[in-house]
Amino acid sequence: MTKPVTATIRAYQMGFGDCFLLSFAYDDDSARHILIDFGSTGMPGDTQVSLDDVAADIARECGGALDIVVATHRHKDHISGFATKANGRGSGDVIRGLHPKRVIQPWTEAPEAPEGWEGPAGSTPAHAFARQRASLDDMHAVAQAVVDRLDREGGFNSRWPLADRLRFVGEDNIKNVSAVKNLMTMAGSPEKNIYVYHGCDLDLSAILPNVKVHVLGPPTLKQSETIKTYAKNSADYWLKARQLTGLAATKDVGASKTSMLFPDLKRRDSFRQSKLPTEMRWVAERVDIAEQDQMLGIVTALDNVMNNSSVILLFEAGNKKLLFPGDAQLENWNYALQSALAPLLDDVDLYKVGHHGSLNATPKSMWNRFQKRGKASKPGRLKTVMSTMAGKHGGKNGAPTEVPRIPLVNELKANSTLFNTQDLQPAELCQIITIDLR
Numbered sequence: 001m002t003k004p005v006t007a008t009i010r011a012y013q014m015g016f017g018d019c020f021l022l023s024f025a026y027d028d029d030s031a032r033h034i035l036i037d038f039g040s041t042g043m044p045g046d047t048q049v050s051l052d053d054v055a056a057d058i059a060r061e062c063g064g065a066l067d068i069v070v071a072t073h074r075h076k077d078h079i080s081g082f083a084t085k086a087n088g089r090g091s092g093d094v095i096r097g098l099h100p101k102r103v104i105q106p107w108t109e110a111p112e113a114p115e116g117w118e119g120p121a122g123s124t125p126a127h128a129f130a131r132q133r134a135s136l137d138d139m140h141a142v143a144q145a146v147v148d149r150l151d152r153e154g155g156f157n158s159r160w161p162l163a164d165r166l167r168f169v170g171e172d173n174i175k176n177v178s179a180v181k182n183l184m185t186m187a188g189s190p191e192k193n194i195y196v197y198h199g200c201d202l203d204l205s206a207i208l209p210n211v212k213v214h215v216l217g218p219p220t221l222k223q224s225e226t227i228k229t230y231a232k233n234s235a236d237y238w239l240k241a242r243q244l245t246g247l248a249a250t251k252d253v254g255a256s257k258t259s260m261l262f263p264d265l266k267r268r269d270s271f272r273q274s275k276l277p278t279e280m281r282w283v284a285e286r287v288d289i290a291e292q293d294q295m296l297g298i299v300t301a302l303d304n305v306m307n308n309s310s311v312i313l314l315f316e317a318g319n320k321k322l323l324f325p326g327d328a329q330l331e332n333w334n335y336a337l338q339s340a341l342a343p344l345l346d347d348v349d350l351y352k353v354g355h356h357g358s359l360n361a362t363p364k365s366m367w368n369r370f371q372k373r374g375k376a377s378k379p380g381r382l383k384t385v386m387s388t389m390a391g392k393h394g395g396k397n398g399a400p401t402e403v404p405r406i407p408l409v410n411e412l413k414a415n416s417t418l419f420n421t422q423d424l425q426p427a428e429l430c431q432i433i434t435i436d437l438r
């Protein structure tokens with residue numbers, strides 16, 4: 001049987017977002033192409049690259065036919081490029097026209113659970129599955145409400161110092177209906193959509209000969225309840241001890257209370273609209289700020305939960321291993337790290353940096369497993385690829401939550417060969433990484 005000899009990764013300019021074309025060249029001169037995510041929450045101001053340019057490049061590179069599409073999770077910055085247009089000329093229409101043979105998504109995206117369904121591998125009770133689906137939909141509704149409110153009260157940006165952050169996180173969590181529908185139908189028939197979970201048997205050998213694809217995440221609810229929550233701090237985060245304590249002291253909105261996801265999202269418009277006596281105005285201002293904090297806490301909590309539904313795929317081809325974890329954060333990783341699949345991580349050759357380099361998506365205990373980490377002179381040194389845009393997410397008011405997180409970036413540069421989309425010139429489409437599989 002034909003063997004893969006080279007892997008090429010095109011890491012496209014997405015601003016804040018992900019889009020990777022993973023291509024395997026085979027010894028019989030054939031090739032296979034896998035598109036992993038295609039989305040953006042906004043390009044850098046000076047870029048000359050559009051989603052349409054990227055779609056056109058993908059179509060050209062794969063010679064008009066994609067083998068597999070992976071949508072790691074349903075955040076805008078991972079799927080907005082799959083949106084179609086009424087005139088049939090959207091970037092999602094181009095991808096659809098490449099007729100992917102399979103579309104891989106997390107189990108949380110599977111269409112309605114059939115009556116009495118036990119969930120993936122009989123491990124998740126149907127009611128838990130339905131509840132999970134419902135909470136994902138609630139999240140979209142809340143995100144939409146937050147963004148609507150920002151739109152409605154467009155004039156208050158200067159009075160609302162957190163408005164930009166609210167809008168960014170809110171918009172990322174709005175349901176991308178067109179993209180979601182396209183992903184569900186672009187493979188042509190429902191059995192070509194594969195909804196995966198940790199440890200499931202993903203047999204792609206007919207499409208991807210001699211490449212083994214391991215699914216490390218997300219865990220099902222039965223496997224791990226913790227994907228519904230997120231930890232405020234952990235020794236696995238890229239923080240110093242002092243910063244850990246600081247974060248612990250902040251209010252832990254939303255964590256581990258998923259049964260009452262948004263009990264506190266109350267409107268206090270009356271405070272702002274009422275004609276308060278001058279001496280009382282400072283109170284209204286503080287109420288505004290408290291409310292923004294609360295809203296930001298809620299949308300951030302749902303953002304974390306959604307990230308933790310990310311598919312984590314490890315491609316084993318020839319003598320190399322390539323790891324693509326979407327935006328999986330610690331709670332998703334924890335299950336894989338304690339599982340029988342964890343030793344697969346020891347000799348990873350290429351790591352797609354989780355969640356654009358955030359502090360909690362490259363757990364230190366995972367990073368430390370990578371034996372190919374090392375100085376520039378190390379033979380077979382680990383390669384890392386990061387799609388990110390600084391200044392978009394986190395890190396406001398001196399909080400150690402900037403994306404990408406600087407201590408992590410420093411470590412990536414020191415102990416791996418880092419390819420960063422942020423280093424692309426305004427007219428450059430992508431970083432290209434080539435890996436010899438022999």
Ligand SMILES: [Zn+2]
Nearest residue numbers: 075077327355
């Ligand atoms: Zn993302």
